Amino acid sequence: MDTNPTITKTEEAVMISPIQMLAHWQGHRALTRKLIEVFPEKEFYELRIGGMRTFAELCMELIDIAGPGVKGMATGDWHIDQSDEDMAHSKAPETKKELLALWDAGTETIDQYWPRISLERFQEQDVAFGRYPGPVYGMALYFIDNEIHHRGQAYVYLRSLGIEPPAFWDRPN
Template identity: 35%
Template sequence: MLEGNRRLTLRVVELFPEDALFHFTPAPPLRPFADMVNEILEMEEGYVRGIATREWTFSPKRVVKTKQELLEACAAVRRRTLELWPRITAARLTEEEIDPFFGSEPQSNLSRLVYTLENEIHHRGQGYTYLRILGIQPPAFYIR
C-alpha cells in the first residue's frame, strides 16, 4: 500500500512544470507542492527511523532546487525505509509512545505510520488541485 501510494505521489511530482513545483500556490498561506513533498519525506524519515531504531530525530529540512533533486530525495528516503523496515516488528507497531515530534497523546507506532500515509494522501490531493488550476490533467488515481 505504501509503495502504490508513493508511486502515485511521484507521478504527481513528475507532471508539475519545474517552476510551478517550487513556486506555485493558488493562495496564501498554501505552500508549493515541493514543500509538501519535503514534509512527506521528513515525516517518513523521522517516524520510520524512530520506530525501527528508537532514535527519534527529525531530519533537517533538505534543500532541493530541481524536480530531479526532489525525485532523487524521494528515492533515497524510500531506500532507507526499505532498509529499516525489516527491523520493525508487529510488537513494535503496537507499542504506544508519546509522539516525539508533535507531543501528542500516546499512540501506537502503527497509528503513527497510518497518519504519515494519510498526510501524504492529503498533500497529494492538494497537488491534484494545483495541477488542475495549472490546466494539467492529474494522473488517474487508480493507476498505482
Template identity: 30%
Template sequence: MFLTKNDFFEIMEGNRRLTLRAIEAFPEDKFFNFTPDEKLRPFSEMIKEIVNIESGYINGVALDKWEYKDMFEGISKKEDFLEISKEVRDQTRRLFQEMDEERLNVVMQDSFFGPEMSHFARLQYALENEIHHRGQGFTYLRLLGIEPPEFYVR
C-alpha cells in the same frame, strides 16, 4: 481481517509511486512557486513535509532515533526532490523489513506532533498526511491545466 505488516507496506508503496508521479507531472517552476492562494504552500513544500515525516518516523520507529530534520536543505531542483524522496523510501523499505510486527504495536508519546500512539498509528498518520497533500497537488495540477496521474494506477 486485519492488514499484515507487509499488506500495509504495499499500500504505502502504491501511494508513494502515485506521489512521485504527481511530482513528475509538475513543471519545474510551478513545483516550487505555484499556489492558488497566498495562504497555501507550493507542492514542493508539501513534499518536504511528507518525506521529512517519513524519515523521522521510520528512524524513530525502527531505530529509536527520533529526529525531525529537513532532508531537502539547499535543494532547489525537482529532479533532486525525486532522488531524495526515492532515497528516503529505500531506507524505509530496508528498515521496515527489518522490523517485526511487535515493534509496530509499541505505544509511546509522539516525539514530533502530538499524543501517545502506536508506531503503526504513527506510520498510518504519515500515510494519511501524504494522501492529503497529494490531493492538494492534484488540485494544483488541475488549476494549471495539467491532468494529474491516474489515481487508480499504483
C-alpha cells in the same frame, strides 16, 4: 458454544500484514512520485492557491517525515537533524531532479527499516519526533494519510494549470 475465541492482542490487531501495508504505502509513494514528475518545474516551486504551501514545500514535509519516521518506528530513535522547535521542514533543493533523489533515498530508508518493525512494536506507545504520542501503528497510518492529503493538494494545483494528473487509483498494490 463460545463465539469469542482467545486471541492475543497482536493477532487481534492484524488486518493486513506489515509487508502488505508497506506495499500499500509504497504504491502511494509511487503515485506521489508520478505527480512530482509531471508537475511543471517553475510552478512546483512557486504555485500557491488559497494559502496552501507550494508542492515543493509539501514534498519536503513528506520527505522529512517518511524515512526518519519509519526509522523511529523501527528503532525508537526519533532524532531529527533540524534545530527549529516548530519542526519546520527542510528547504527544497533547487531542482525537481534533486528532490526526486531525496524522495528515492527516503523510499530506500523505508524499505531498509520497515522489516525491522515487529508486530508487537506496532502496538507499542511511542512519541514520534519527541512530540506526537500514540501507538506506532497510528504513526504509520498518519504518515500515509498525510501523504494522501498533500497529494490531493497537488491534484488541485495540476488541474488549475490545465494538466490532467495521473489517476488516483493508478498505483501498484
